Amino acid sequence: MSAPLHTVYVPRDAAALSVGADETAAAIRAEATKRGIPLRIVRNGSRGMLWLETLVEVETPEGRVAYGPVMAEDVPGLFDAGFLDGADHALAHGLTEKIPYFAKQERLTFARCGIIDPLSVEDYRLHGGFRGLERALAMTPAEIVTEVTESGLRGRGGAGFPTGIKWNTVLNAQADQKYICCNADEGDSGTFADRMIMEGDPFCLIEGMTIAAIAVGATEGYIYIRSEYPHAVATMREAIRLAYDEKWLGDEIHGTGHRFHLDVRVGAGAYICGEETSMLESLEGKRGTVRAKPPLPALEGLFGKPTIVNNVLSLTSVPVILDKGANHYRDFGVGRSRGTLAFQLAGNIRHGGIVEKAFGVTLHELLYEFGGGTITGRPIRAVQAGGPLGAYLPPSLFDLPKDYEAFAAVEAMVGHGGIVVFDDSVDMARQARFAMEFCAAESCGKCTPCRIGAVRGVEVMDRIIAGEKVASNITLLNDLCEVMTDGSLCAMGGMTPIPVRSALKHFPEDFTRSPTAVAAE
């Protein structure tokens, strides 16, 4: 035998690519060639420790050793230090799985992400892939739905509706055609978990959707991915092609007589298409205007047929539930929030990335123990939890446990698990104005409180910021928020008041800061 073949992992995740992963991979390849060292480079997904990207890992007898952030110019030095044998270096972090940020997580949904080659069916199988589907293939549809119901899984897109109950509605609906639609229109700022798992473990989504299809008797599925995610689109399309090749999709799934066809559809830059009925309209080739409910999509969804609409993280949690059983999943979490959620630490945070933890973890733990505070080194003044329609929370609420009910009790939401961090330079009146501006730009236009209310909201905020009749304009703002909350058809108009009102409630001083404000009263 010649020299041992070293295996080096360099992520292909879009976040890693955004800080030079391709250049780093090319530099490693070139340096190895120059030194005559045989090398295998695997382009894995991201481990989710995004501040360490590009995180290069080297396979050693003890496990994978991490180096990061590795820029192309660091590569010759790493070779000199002997990184291929896991040697020490200024950028070394020891064994990846011992890095506290990673070691303290509870990875169920993201168990394989960053570990495997995302486009190798073989690698997926070696790491437990398709075991959930194999078990599902031996069960009756009702048994599969029961398993998902008993796991306590709730919709990870934000609304937190019990997944099993939704599936049961579709199972019991009588129709000649049913559909599975995956909502991958991850438009909330501060969220990137859907993107990461589609790029890092795409077969997991295919497996989850196929299980859903078998459970309710659907034969066609669509993954609606936003156009801002070209890498996720390409990875999912390639993974679907490979799954067809290996008979995990198609007319005869592994000779069982089950049929499921899956296709990717690309959005076109409309935030509202993350709302499920708007997404269905868009999939039908129409304007993404919201539909009134009822009828529920579970009964009259895509092309009027019974349809499961689930978020990426709901569907990618299904394989592990089927593989390890409902109890295993339900044993994580607190109260009525069972299992884990992939929290996403974003914005002004030192250690940004994915933290998959059981529900019940506090914001404080996430922000300081995992996140390490702000990257600017200034104090955290506010976080926005749950996307652009989520509340702004002050440090006095950071001890709040992350669970659906605890957050709802303080008029906040867990949402899709995104947490955007702001330091003390933030102006909360400006953030409130932005919430209205965003709603005005992204409203589908169907209902008046949202379409017109958001525009008026921007105007009112402009007057408040300018110090014009602040007290009466704040009264007007509250009134407007009430109309939007009560009178809008969907969460866009109905929840835009949440960031506005939470900013006003927790940071009132920012609304009366204008020098003319006091004089004008």
Place this chain on the structure above:
Amino acid sequence: MNARSPWSEERATAVIAANRHLRGALLPILHALQEEFGCIDEEAIPLLAREMNLSRADVHGVVSFYHEFRRSRPGRHTIKVCRAEACQSMNADGLIDHIRRRLKVDFHETTADDAFSLEPVFCLGNCALAPAVMVDETLHGRVSPARFDAIAASTLAAEAAR
């Protein structure tokens, strides 16, 4: 690099024919047309209406609903800058001011040399490495003003090398 071919009814018809078998085909067709011509040409509206058995108002309604579909040809490269909250927390507004000054354009405009079209975007999914910018389909994270200048320069240099 954006496609910017002049309008051709023949090619547009071929693009429509290649995609019309899809369920809910209009969005996939619009994406394919934009990939071919760089925008949804005015001529495409009546053609689509005819081919898809829709009214021109229906087609116009769909095209104008989605931010992604352009009505005029872009510059050779599209720069999308994230304006959403996570990037705001890392001073995206400052970056945007810098980019506007540097390129001498505002959002939805194209530079005088036709090199760059500047577009705002709400979230590129790179929120832990904010602020984020996408040039054509290449994502960039932790974009400081200096890094933006380097990215713009290397985009032009790569183009010159071709």
